[in-house]
Amino acid sequence: GQQLNQSPQSMFIQEGEDVSMNCTSSSIFNTWLWYKQEPGEGPVLLIALYKAGELTSNGRLTAQFGITRKDSFLNISASIPSDVGIYFCAGQSDGAGSYQLTFGKGTKLSVIP
Amino acid sequence: NAGVMQNPRHLVRRRGQEARLRCSPMKGHSHVYWYRQLPEEGLKFMVYLQKENIIDESGMPKERFSAEFPKEGPSILRIQQVVRGDSAAYFCASSGYNQPQHFGDGTRLSIL
Numbered sequence: 001g002q003q004l005n006q007s008p009q010s011m012f013i014q015e016g017e018d019v020s021m022n023c024t025s026s027s028i029f030n031t032w033l034w035y036k037q038e039p040g041e042g043p044v045l046l047i048a049l050y051k052a053g054e055l056t057s058n059g060r061l062t063a064q065f066g067i068t069r070k071d072s073f074l075n076i077s078a079s080i081p082s083d084v085g086i087y088f089c090a091g092q093s094d095g096a097g098s099y100q101l102t103f104g105k106g107t108k109l110s111v112i113p
Numbered sequence: 114n115a116g117v118m119q120n121p122r123h124l125v126r127r128r129g130q131e132a133r134l135r136c137s138p139m140k141g142h143s144h145v146y147w148y149r150q151l152p153e154e155g156l157k158f159m160v161y162l163q164k165e166n167i168i169d170e171s172g173m174p175k176e177r178f179s180a181e182f183p184k185e186g187p188s189i190l191r192i193q194q195v196v197r198g199d200s201a202a203y204f205c206a207s208s209g210y211n212q213p214q215h216f217g218d219g220t221r222l223s224i225l
Binding site: 006035041042043044048090099103104105 | 154169206218
């Protein structure tokens with residue numbers, strides 16, 4: 001089956017620093033999405049990417065859909081304490097009319113005030 | 114709250130009992146998905162449904178698990194004769210046609 005490798009697994013950063021994380025796949029995806037999950041809650045959609053090479057921002061968050069369609073990157077600028085959580089990438093193939101998402105294992109972000 | 118609603122939030126069952134998890138999609142969404150999450154892991158796809166139809170159940174175990182999305186009412190994920198290994202968080206997501214999936218806050222299932 002399809003697999004997503006997400007890195008780093010965890011990060012400890014100082015408040016105000018920038019953060020970068022990425023996701024790579026063994027196969028091509030047509031859509032990449034980034035979600036954030038906090039304890040006891042469900043994943044919340046941050047950014048959706050639909051075209052290879054696309055660069056999309058949402059406030060301090062910027063994500064890119066890799067040219068090869070096999071990777072994606074998420075950057076967070078000027079981190080703040082409320083950025084703490086687990087960030088998941090997810091790919092969608094749209095094959096055979098199904099829209100299932102394949103998730104990475106997440107990047108756990110800790111922000112030191 | 115117009116988001117995806119899941120209940121119960123927590124469910125405790127003894128081995129051999131049945132678990133029923135409910136999901137009401139966001140208003141206007143006709144596509145429902147169920148995912149399972151183990152601790153320290155990402156979400157794993159189980160099943161994708163539209164009203165009264167199962168579109169893709171490739172991630173759902175063949176035995177003991179079933180899902181439905183009736184014409185009226187919420188989607189139901191049913192686990193019969195639960196075992197310890199069924200303990201997990203089960204998340205439902207919904208979307209419109211060709212739209213991103215939005216998730217509920219999940220049901221944490223614990224098996225004694």
